[in-house]
Amino acid sequence: MKPFTFLLLFCLFAQWAGAQTVPAKSAPATRTITPAAVDSLKVEYVRTQPDAELWLQPGDRLNVRVKARTGLKVSLWNKHPLPELPAAQNKGEAGVYAGTYVVQPGDKLPNLNVPVLVDDTTDLYPYTVFGTASKVTILNPAQPLYGLTQGKMPYMNYGLGEDRLGGAKMGFLDSLVRVQIIGKSGRDYKIKLSNTLNAYMPVQQVQLEGPTAYPGESLTSSWSVTGDDANGKYDYVRVAVGQRLPYTSYLDVNPSRIIVDIYGAVSNTNWMTLHRTLREVKNVQYQQVASDVYRMIIDLKHPQAWGYSVGYQGTSLVVKIKRQPEKLKLKHLTIAVDAGHGGTSTGATGKTGIPEKEITLKIAKLLQQELQRKGATVLMTREADVTFDTMERVRMLKKAQPDILVSVHVNSSGRPEVQGTSTYYRHLAFRPLSQALYEEVLELDLKEFGNIGGFNFALNAPTEYPNALVETAFASNPEDEQRLINPQFQEDMAQQIRKGLERFLKETRQRK
Ligand SMILES: [Zn+2]
Missing domain, CATH: 2.60.40 (Immunoglobulin-like)
Structure with missing residues (x-):
């Protein structure tokens, strides 16, 4: 049959x-x-x-x-x-x-x-x-399917993996970016970035288009590389690509540089104009690394990157690069402090039943005082027991553009004997911040749990500003928990985090 x-x-x-x-x-x-x-x-x-x-x-x-x-x-x-x-x-x-x-x-x-x-x-x-x-x-490959990114913060994942942190993220995209859909698996579309790279996006973040006359790859044009005036905080790299194509980006170290890959773009870049207003961008170049991948390479002046964002103005891709702050002292900087959880998100709980959200808020408020005493401008994600969704926090922070973010949490493990302190980063360029915090927090005589990289925590995802997460100690360990609920320890912890920030600034001043 x-x-x-x-x-x-x-x-x-x-x-x-x-x-x-x-x-x-x-x-x-x-x-x-x-x-x-x-x-x-x-x-x-x-x-x-x-x-x-x-x-x-x-x-x-x-x-x-x-x-x-x-x-x-x-x-x-x-x-x-x-x-x-x-x-x-x-x-x-x-x-x-x-x-x-x-x-x-x-x-x-x-x-x-x-x-x-x-x-x-x-x-x-x-x-x-x-x-x-x-x-x-x-699907019929003869009739390719396209969609436009939509929603507040569309993002791409590498695969369909899931754990309590969600799938490993490739990065965020601007809205109205046209993506080619080559599959679907439950709640995710499979997106074709290049002939050798796919990504996955939540279906609600992609608006399917009707049959589209897709113009195929797009030609890039010349670059404009310019900066704010002397008092401004940013440099900009602009390149017209004809349509809003998907991209990925990352920060490299040694040398310190920003790499942006645009998928479906083909070079017709015949010059790049660099203006005298530039403060952070040292050099720019591009490579056509594959017939369907156009790579922007932006070298930075300082060994410590202070962040960047990628987005579109019309159909021009703009990389906005944060300059190193002129004065690397707390009193000249805006420090964002994030107290983990809150409201209906109680976080970890140990034997005493005191929820993580209470401990993180206490430490965060003490840290706020510590930093304000040093003259810093402090931006709190929350100052009361309120529910504040993690992704909403990220949106709020990206908009507020602090100079640095520290997120404060309490760790937990299924094995009560596990204890100690740890700090986390997602982007390698921001590791020095997490290391400086780790060194200072360890002064509290806590066990070493580690300095952990590539961490897929939403508040570590932004590339706009150096950020780190401090998992102060384990609520699930009775010894750690007794310390966590002790007001003196909370004060000491806040002090050490402040010292960690100062250590980071000092080490950054010394880095050549
Ligand atoms: Zn937590």
Whole structure:
């Protein structure tokens, strides 16, 4: 039987509650489908992996897993076999059928529960059709799909990984950036950045476009590299790219530089004008690193980067670069202090039952006083027991543009013996801040838990200003917790964080 016929059968089936048993050709015409025939197969589940709505392209893998009675013959709609896994290789569980099918050009599944054929190998019925729990669509590569980024802070992830911090983030995008959608997995679209790089974005952050006459790659033009006047805080690199293309960026160290990759851009940059107003940008250059990747390289004057943002003005990409503050003293700077959690987000709790949100607020307020005594301008994310979503905090901070951010939290572990203090950074260029804080906090005679990098914490994600997270100590460790709730310790902790900031500023002044 041709796949087309199966699909027809299946569409019928899809409207039923049960499975469809297909009688053998030789079976008498009077034979009807009996629940017993289906029951005897003992099908517990028929799932795609991941078990979520999927959009696939030719070349993608379709993984299907079935749990049923042992000794059956199971295959996909196109007879691609799903062999029974040996129980020994499957934690002793028999009757699990699994297989991977590579989607071929011409395969068609229009938003369908994938038909899976289960055959009891007797002559009575050749097979019974079951549908996967989730629906699958096979996209037609001849009709590419595009969408525009939308929402408050659209972001891209590397993959579909999930943990309590969310998937590993590749970076944020401006709004109205046109992205090519080449797949979907549950709540995420798969985005094509280049021929060798994909990303994932939450579906609610991409507005699907109708059939688009996509102009293909875009040509870049000349660069304007300029700065604010002498009292300003920023330098700017502008390049017109014709349309809002997706990009990724990062800060490199030794030498200190900003790298921005624009996907789908091709160089027609024939000059770059550097103005005398520049304070932080030392040099600029570009490379066409692949036929569909245009790389901007922006060298900075100072070894310590103070942050940058990337966004569009019209269809010109603008990299806004924060200059190193003129005077590296607390009294000339704005320090953002973030008290972790608050309101309905109570955070970690130890044996005493005192929630993390209370401890972080106390330390943060003491830190605020410490910093104000030194003349710093302090920006608090919260000063009371209020609910303040993490992403909203990030938005607020990006807008406020502090010189430095410190986030204060209390750690927790499933193992009560784990204890100590730790500091965290996401971007390597901001590691010196986290190290300076770590050195000073360790003076409190806390155990070393570590200086931890690449940390996928939302408040460590911004590139706009140096930022670090201090996980003061463990609420889950009785010894640490006793210290955390002690007012004297809270004061000492605030003092050491202030000293850590001063150490960072001093070391930055000394770095050549
Ligand atoms: Zn926390």
